[in-house]
Amino acid sequence: MTVSVENLSSVIDGREILKDIQLTARQGEFIGLIGPNGSGKSTLLKHIYRLLKPDTGTVYLSNQDIFALPSRQVAQSLAVVSQESPLLFDFTVEEIVAMGRSPHKRLLEADTKADHAIVLQSLEQVQMQAYRQANYASLSGGEKQRVMIARALAQNASVLVLDEPTNHLDIHHQLQIMDLVKRLGLTIIAALHDLNIAAAYCDRIYVIDEGRIVRSGQPVELLTTALLREIFRVETDIRIHPITQNLTITYLSPS
Amino acid sequence: MLFFRSFGTYSREMILIEIKQASHMKAAVKNIPMLPIIVALILLLGASMTFAVMTGPVSIHPAAVWKIVFYHTFGSNMQVDWSSAEGNIVWNLRLPRVIMGTIVGAGLAITGTAIQALVRNSLADPYILGVSSGASVGATLVIVFGVFSFLGHYAIMISAFTGSILSIILVFFLSQVSGKISTIRLLLAGIAVSMILSAITSFIVISSPQEEGVRNALFWMMGSLSGTRWEYLPIPAAAVMVGLLLLWSQYRALNILLMGEEAAVTMGIPIEAYRKFLILVTALITGVLVSFCGAIGFIGLMVPHIVRLLMGSDHKRVLPVSALTGAIIMIWADICAREIISPEEMPIGIVTALCGGPFFLWLLRRSSYSFGGGR
Secondary structure (H helix, E strand, C coil), X not given: CCEEEEEXXXXXXXXXXXXXXXXXXXCCCEEEEECCCCCCHHHHHHHHCCCCCCCEEEEEECCEEHHHCCHHHHHHHEEEECCCCCCCCCCEHHHHHHHCCHHHCCCCCCCXXXXXXXXXXXXXXXXXXXXXXXXXXXXXXXXXHHHHHXXXXXXXXXXXXXXXXXXXCCHHHHHHHHHHXXXXXXEEEEECCCHHHHHHHCCEEEEEECCEEEEEECHHHHCCHHHHHHHHCEEEEEEECCCCCCEEEEEEEEC | CHHHHHHHHHHHHHXXXXXXHHCXXXXXXXXXXXXXXXXXXXXXXXXXXXXXXXXXXXXXXXXXXXXXXXXXXHCCCXXXXXXXHHHHHHHHHHHHHHHHHXXXXXXXXXXXXXXXXXXXXXXXXXXXXXXXXXXXXXXXXXXXXXXXXXXXXXXXXXXXXXXXXXXXXXXXXXXXXXXXXXXXXXXXXXXHHHHHHHHHHHHHHHCCCCHHHHHHXXXXXXXXXXXXXXXXXXXXXXXXXXXXXXXXXXXHHHHHHHCCHHHHHHCCCCHHHHHHHHHHHHHHHHHXXXXXXXXXXXXXXXXXXXXXXXXXXXXXXXXXXXXXXXXXXXHHHHHHHHHCCCCCCCCHHHHHHHHHHHHHHHHHHHXXXXXXXXX
């Protein structure tokens, strides 16, 4: 499934937060969205998952305008994992993942064996099946994010939107979550904070600054010292790492 | 009370299970199978109702209670071995009141559950959006100044219901910002409107020309099941039954609502429409119950927490179990209200607060349940 954002602009409280955004994610592509704080990354994602409505332009999901579709139908093909959000009431891991089946259920329709199997399979994919009955609130940050990814998987969505999904996690869990998401082979649009992680996992990256997409391209071509100086106001040394063959960014000083 | 004792054994078992699992697993949310719980609660409800009908200034044998109930429901080809006074006490005085207690307890418990999900706040109860304070204005106007007296017996109910609906409409419009309902505004508007209406109620009560008016108004505001007749039952019963079915059919959405607005949108819940639906349903149920029985406190706050503590937060389980638990607690509270200072009667709100409060505090102190406050 492809996602394309076309000429999207959004004004919030009289301020133009997003200006004429163009973005495309092709089937199976891992798209990164980078930019400084307040540049509009999260706001753009919120438009893509329909939480906010644009003033002009729109978002297409395989050529269908998502704002013209019922929210339930969008939820059947697009799932979201955002930064860890506190859950105030006690739910088991299984109950949380089962919520992902909701967009596929009609009123009064009970959970079937198939739903149950999907829930278990989703938990297995994130290797959390042993925690089925555990209280979500008692899990660590990395485990919670894996459960959230399982919930998104249970939604059977082909597009996954990630809003800084590894924000509070230690480096082991950051890599674990990113590997996991990458392996799924879904169409992914992710706002990422860590430029090295963005360089390692994304097929293409969009750079957003002051509400505009200022550049886009493959990590190797896109991420240059000049760009990072201009957008992130930081001096860097960028090389291909001999072991990983990934682009590796070393921060030297704020410019 | 029986209910509290059985609750004690469950938690002890659960602690044992938790200790066993702790070595390889994080703390489990209570995962008790639902069907046995429902059956047990229905049996307990039946026993409680029977006991409530038996007890009173004239005590009546449980067999006689059941015979009288059978006689009236299934026809007259039965041997009458009870006095007509007994028949009258059971059928006309006590049974309608006990059934009303069941309806009100169940109704307050499910609206409390739904409101807590709607505003995502564990402090919320069915009256938080101002329904009861609106009803109080309406009811005290009737009690103190005798307005709408042409409506006869139903004057208080109609006036209270009108008050509750007007106040919820006010709160509803105050909480909208550019067509969207914000949860926190909804809560604050509810509290502010409640304060204003309570002030108006107080003013009405102290302007009462007679002492009796003050007493009656206070009694009404604390809530009471006294004077319930058969004719009063159909409307609250229908409201609670339809309400329970509507809310239960939405259990997935209620669960997702607890995850927050953003999660709800991404999982396909049309959140604005859904909030309006919940406000409407809970306000109608609460409005009906309050107008028949006054603002009986504590049940709507306490029961959802007790049930979540036992069953976890999944509304598929929480709603039906809350309904039964609320009904049982209400029946026992009414027994206490009738018996403690017999032959006088206490407002039932005093009992629910006096017995429920300490029990709730005990729960608060001892359990691992987070009360919707996270960890």
